[in-house]
Amino acid sequence: MTISLRSFYRIAQLKHSAALVAAALFLASCASKPPKSLVTPIPPVAKQPLPTQSIKNQGTVRGIWLATVSRLDWPPMESVNASSAARIQQQQDALTNKLDKLKQLGINTVFFQVKPDATALWPSKILPWSDTLTGTIGQDPGYDPLQFILDEAHKRGMKVHAWFNPYRVSTNTKTSTVNELNRTLSLHPASIFVLHRDWIRTAGDRFVLDPGIPDVRDWITSIVAEVVARYPVDGVQFDDYFYTETSGSTLNDRQTFQQYGQGFASKADWRRHNTQLLIEQVSRTIKQLNPNVEFGVSPAGVWRNRSFDPAGSETRGAAAYDESFADTRRWVQQGLLDYIAPQIYWPFSRDAARYDVLAKWWADVVKPTHTRLYIGVAFYKVGEFSKTEPDWTINGGVPELKKQLDLNESMPQISGTILFRESYLEQPQTRQAVDYLRTRWGE
Template identity: 60%
Template sequence: MLSEIKLLCWGLIMISLMTMVSCSQKAGPEKRQEPALTTEPMRGIWLATVAGLDWPPAESLKVTTDADRIRLQKRALTDALDQMVKTGINTVFFQVKPDGTALWHSDILPWSDVMTGSVGKEPGYDPLAFMLKEAHSRGIKLHAWLNPYRVSMNTRPETVAALNDTLQSSPSSVYALHPEWIRTASGRFVLDPGLPEVRNWITGVVAELVKKYDVDGIQFDDYFYYETPQSPLEDETTYREYGKDFPDKASWRRNNTLLLIKEVSSTIRALKPDIEFGVSPAGVWRNKADDPLGSDTQAGAPSYDTAYADTRQWVKLGLLDYIAPQLYWPVGRKIVRYDVLAGWWSDVVRGTDTRLYIGMALYKIGTSSAIEPDWTIEGGVPELKRQLDVNDALPEVDGAILFRQAFLNQPQTDKALKYLQNRWYKAQ
């Protein structure tokens, strides 16, 4: 009787599977396969490598042998992962493309200088491959974090010389290979987002990562259009060539970022649909005073107007698996309240397939601020608790990501870290 029941059940399963396949085929190429969901909330942290903010340790570049450098750098990564485990963190967002260089064995980008001090110099190991293996062995997921457009952190003559020197090896810097793509903005060399070739190149970088490495996700940070009044992005020529169908340059720029997100999203889903694709934008999309759809805030630099990133639209179009807005203000900051923004983003993702992870300002905890005094009251623990309680009270919030890893080991965050360990680690 049991065998007959098993056979019957198996037959029903096969019929169900065949029906699912048939429906999937009829749905056509737009049918989306969702990344595997987990019931565990996101408890993440960003690990920044640009300018060596969190890694590698500065002392590793002062030793006399490559073996000692590699040993120190690997130990710093495993120590960081061990600290994450003790805190209850389950996902690390590892910055593998801080500029126009890579922390993985790339056929497109030269090696990053953060490991050796020289752009393009072989570091003697693959940091991303090492980090993936060590993170997964500890039960920690790894999302590869990329800055899409930045090429360098400055425009000094020695930087120009170092980037041009990569022509003597392979792969060479995009700065040297495609000078026609390069602009200056905010005192840095950047790629022009208005050029279709640039967007295709960035998508190719992401495709390489997805194909070669078993990452759990891909994340872009908030640096799309990034300029200052003193150092604007000079893209008037590109606008004249490609922006004829748009009412103004701002609309054209926002369409350029939309095209990039569409291209990257479709590429990841075609290659490995179980990999999450997300963006971590500035916390304010638009202020309500400027747009009735905006948040009840008075922020000075909404991402829609300054980064030309219509992140709300990306969510509504289903282009992202998750969004992680950077809500780096306390609940008591009246013009940009944490709870107001968390509620606004919850409204945005409601009814969509996009998960919401809140970016939280670990770096501010314990730091004295006249306009945000709550960060120092009782070691910042009451403020941290308030924000996590806000997250837990909103069913659309699927977790939090802390900025950033080095502040797990700073004296000013000691009390907050103990609180996190009690709240996150013991809840596992």
């Protein structure tokens, strides 16, 4: 049966027919200057009959993040400039080779980045194709990467969680990037950068969506719904990019706060409320479409420092609550998440944010709830010299990695480990650690 996303959450009423929207896009593409805003049609999603009871994954997760933004882990750069047939073959071979190696290593869950920015790694009716595949935003790669990894991983008995970066539009603000985004105006679908320029802000030297705009949250939710409705994904994950700013590139949401922030004591409280609303409606939408799909978030490892909040951890560092305006602890307590995967990217010896202190703090948070806890481990630091964290280079980083895995497996509240990220398994500095993982997890 076919149901509209309006059944799940409020979206702006479409005042024009599809023909008028198409005409507007055509006329706009002829204009010298992109329009300020165009209505983005949200397509309906097809909901398949599902069991009434949710089936929870009770196994221990041994996971890996596989990043596609900037082609960090996949696809291989050399494939982009190849002919169409060769490109497809190279990208698919690279992915199956990775899955084979991950399977041998004992990895059972891949967190695959399907939305690295405002583009897609599946044939979306909302987002244009990702340029990571072909070098050009909107160019059809000739196959469906999401369906391909689902088929190949499931054949190997591995799970796949679709990893979304919710608000990022681009990784930079270069003139060449602006030109490339503007060129999508004649595409169907075009980039949100040109369809809703009034939604776009700059923060962290990137183009991002303004989280305070209700239509933005609805649009993001519709993208998640499209994937959950169409694909047999095992889970959906948001990363830690909610409100993302740097000291030299802050998000200018003053006007948005004036429009929508009435009744809030501070902009910070209003921002946390906006992030809360996104998590609530995405969680609700996923469960209404398919209760068997797990929804999780992978936030920064520190929720709040105890010096700011007695409920916080005994740490001194950037906190998701204060920096990203994400009250991640509350989401666990309210049952909005099936799992949380905090990025505890420090060793036992890092006094400002000890691995064991944070792992135990999160274990206490999830203990009275039904939310599962997976710990994100900084595999990218293994073998890398650091004055503040020398343990990563002692005996190839194996003793530190062993301590972290031992702790995870010793605590009943911790249901798994996720390594960041896949391509570091192939680096020479991690060879000893990979050999250790193979003996510990491998088949």
